[in-house]
Amino acid sequence: MNQEQFDKVKNGNGFIAALDQSGGSTPKALKAYGIMEDSYSGEDEMFDLVHDMRTRIITSPSFNADQILGAILFEQTMDRKIEGKYTAEYLADKGIVPFLKVDKGLADEANGVQLMKPMPDLDSLLERANERGVFGTKMRSNVLEPNEQGIKEVVDQQFEVGKQIIAAGLVPIIEPEVNVYSDNKDESEEILKNEIQKHLDQLSEDQNVMLKLSIPTVANLYKPLIDHPRVVRVVALSGGYSREEANEKLKENEGLIASFSRALASDLNANQSDEEFNKALKDAVDTIYDASVNKK
Template identity: 55%
Template sequence: MSDHSKMREQMKSGAGFVAALDQSGGSTPKALSLYGVEPTDYEGDEAMFKAMHDMRARIILADDFTNAKIIGAILFERTMHDEINGTPVAELLWNSRGIVPFLKIDKGLEEQANGVQMLKPMPGLNEVLATAKGKGVFGTKERSVINEANAEGVAAIVAQQFEVAQTVLAAGLVPILEPEVNIHSETKAEAETLLEAEIAKHLDALDDGVDVMLKLTLPDQPGLYDGLAQHPRVLRVVALSGGYSTDVASAKLSENKHMIASFSRALSEGLNVKMTDAEFGAALGSNIDKIYQASI
């Protein structure tokens, strides 16, 4: 069986969750600060990204970061080009940890219009996808945001997600479509109902044999996305925590039997640069177990 087939099987039916290690430029200082590395501790972007890479490497090399509980991991583009102990990160994830590598490909969000924030243009996307494929990456992730239950906006954001998905599929990769619904939206439940219907419509139009994944905000109505999860074109539906605490996100996730977690903040909650390796491993292991239990 090819690596791609093994990865596909793991993403379709493996028990566990998808680790989100893809904080990018804008969210990096906050993620580092939570880890105990303050802006005064580094000078310039290079040093900041080095600190972030060191944190990610420490997570990936931890004893509990394996496919026993984690089936996939989403990487930032810069991380894809990096190495850990001399091994390219995607290769290390799959060959040493048994974890399927994904790549975040979006370049941020447009200003809000019709209650949503669309994806910014992604120049050079085909080259990025070809590089990812060559490095053994299985799929991609692209995030846009819905702030209001605006039918026109939701339709536009879903159409754009599926348009990008076609480019990803043509490159031989599996896209994770991520139209996030803002957890603070006053019309969150209505937006989610609109979103579910739009996604279903686009899934029905996909060719036979095509695989996509969905990354969705935990819905106000438990089980809302069960039908999408069981759609023949969908490998898996993963949930983003969206700012919910680990405990709240895990509780909500356990109400949605056909979703598994893809949390970032929750994964690194409580980790600190000053911890000994034993302390770090214990704290990370506890987070991994909590998210895993909610995912199964």
């Protein structure tokens, strides 16, 4: 593990950019960026276009290490290059810590949740991540209802895989997302907090994790998790909120920082000039940084 990167993620001011849209969500991300589905044919062309989009973001002067602690990449992005360097290496040279999305998507809903699909090739992916200079990983589950059994299964699975990732020398971001539009979101979050706490208390001193959680309905609900000695950092997803709404909710939570995707890129467009693009990205970075650092 890179100690300098660990210290930056644990103690630095800023947020983590989520640039990890995968195959299923890529058409939606491109459409939001102003590239319609009828303007490309096939997955190869689609992934070329989304890599161009991510390259434009990452190489922008507005995407800077003073405000951005890390960036989460999709597997294909990790294996591609930016200006002759693998993406993780390019980010690290820029002072931004690289993470990798490792899950293969969600299983069908059962017990009010969606577990992660099996990851049979995880060990080889983690080996490649280490070769590419990746610091940590991210994997997402989905909680839809306050079902105690379902939420327990989600957290059990997340920590089981998380320990496999730790054993490979990487820091896992455990992401049991609570759908922000679900009924009784606050009840799900209370159950989730208690289940996560149980697992954190069972980790040994050399096992460290990060958490990526929906911004809680009750402000500072996750403060005990943020303060836990086995937690490197707790970051928040925007979950479909507008950037303004996500920022306002984030400000109410001490110690919680952003890891936004749509809320970061929502004003970016393929047809913008570089000047327009860099300004729109700077505005987004400035406001998300402010919400992550300056609390009410």
